[in-house]
Amino acid sequence: MLSVILPSYNEEQMIAVAARTVTGILDEAGIAHELLFVDDGSRDKTWAEIRKASETNPHVVGVHFSRNFGKEAAMFAGLEQAKGDCCVVIDCDLQHPPEKIVEMYRLWEEGYEVVEGIKEDRGEESGFHKFASLSFYRLISKATGLDMSSSSDFKLLDRKVVDTLNKMPERIVFFRALSFWVGFRRAEVSYRVQERTAGVSKWSTRSLIKYAINNIGSFSSAPLHLITLLGVLMLVTAVVFGVVALVQKITGTALGGFTTVILLLLFASSVIMISLGIIGYYIARIYEELKGRPRYIISELCGRDAE
Ligand code: UDP
Numbered sequence: 001m002l003s004v005i006l007p008s009y010n011e012e013q014m015i016a017v018a019a020r021t022v023t024g025i026l027d028e029a030g031i032a033h034e035l036l037f038v039d040d041g042s043r044d045k046t047w048a049e050i051r052k053a054s055e056t057n058p059h060v061v062g063v064h065f066s067r068n069f070g071k072e073a074a075m076f077a078g079l080e081q082a083k084g085d086c087c088v089v090i091d092c093d094l095q096h097p098p099e100k101i102v103e104m105y106r107l108w109e110e111g112y113e114v115v116e117g118i119k120e121d122r123g124e125e126s127g128f129h130k131f132a133s134l135s136f137y138r139l140i141s142k143a144t145g146l147d148m149s150s151s152s153d154f155k156l157l158d159r160k161v162v163d164t165l166n167k168m169p170e171r172i173v174f175f176r177a178l179s180f181w182v183g184f185r186r187a188e189v190s191y192r193v194q195e196r197t198a199g200v201s202k203w204s205t206r207s208l209i210k211y212a213i214n215n216i217g218s219f220s221s222a223p224l225h226l227i228t229l230l231g232v233l234m235l236v237t238a239v240v241f242g243v244v245a246l247v248q249k250i251t252g253t254a255l256g257g258f259t260t261v262i263l264l265l266l267f268a269s270s271v272i273m274i275s276l277g278i279i280g281y282y283i284a285r286i287y288e289e290l291k292g293r294p295r296y297i298i299s300e301l302c303g304r305d306a307e
């Protein structure tokens with residue numbers, strides 16, 4: 001059986017359409033499946049829609065979070081709830097073309113354990129968004145040592161991979177990179193990002209920046225090394241200024257050195273502040289992980305228990 005995981009947050013208009021479309025495609029291809037809708041604490045009628053879908057469509061299973069925990073948590077909840085021999089994660093706004101699931105499934109039947117959905121293009125995006133996501137992918141690719149520029153959350157994972165991911169103890173997770181990191185036999189399927197037909201994108205610029213920082217922090221301690229680099233640069237500057245100051249002192253021209261002092265002071269204190277900030281950020285992460293809180297809280301289930 002194939003488990004299709006659909007994280008949904010305020011997607012009331014999309015649930016019924018998504019359930020109908022995906023079931024239609026998979027039934028036609030003769031693939032046994034379940035549709036796992038994970039309602040990420042939506043504030044609209046998403047959960048009611050999922051319940052309704054589960055009454056009419058026997059494939060539908062619903063998971064309801066007690067509040068919004070984010071897409072990463074929703075995907076991991078889906079992986080933990082899934083009963084299938086393989087799982088596909090797909091956006092429930094149908095921006096990932098569901099026909100591709102069949103293609104992925106066939107590759108899985110051939111023995112591939114991870115089938116990545118690769119974006120052919122990034123769809124419609126504004127200038128700033130494009131620039132920001134490009135820089136993010138460049139950074140994260142460097143941090144993970146893997147080319148992540150066209151990867152997405154749309155992918156198929158074999159049961160073995162799902163079990164491996166479920167066993168990972170870390171709380172702050174980045175699904176896309178983690179599924180690269182685990183390895184396994186991989187294949188790729190390319191797809192075109194579709195236009196959103198209903199509702200709006202759930203990502204604000206602020207949440208995207210947070211997402212980027214979190215994910216770089218998950219895979220790299222480069223920002224900490226940056227501090228050392230800044231320190232060395234400071235030292236070099238200090239030596240140069242020191243020599244200059246000494247020469248001026250000896251030649252008797254040491255006057256009005258206030259500018260230098262003030263500049264140095266400002267420079268040094270800003271470097272120290274940045275460094276403290278970065279260290280603080282990593283300490284905060286250690287604290288977060290140490291608390292060991294669950295990634296999400298499920299308040300309600302539907303579909304499976306009702307059987
Ligand atoms: N999503 C979620 N929790 C969130 C934000 C988004 O489960 O906090 C889901 C959303 O319902 C959708 C998918 O993640 O199925 C992708 O979100 P969206 O379409 O808003 O992102 P975009 O396609 O614009 O990148």
Ligand code: MG
Pocket residue numbers: 091093095196201
């Ligand atoms: Mg979308």
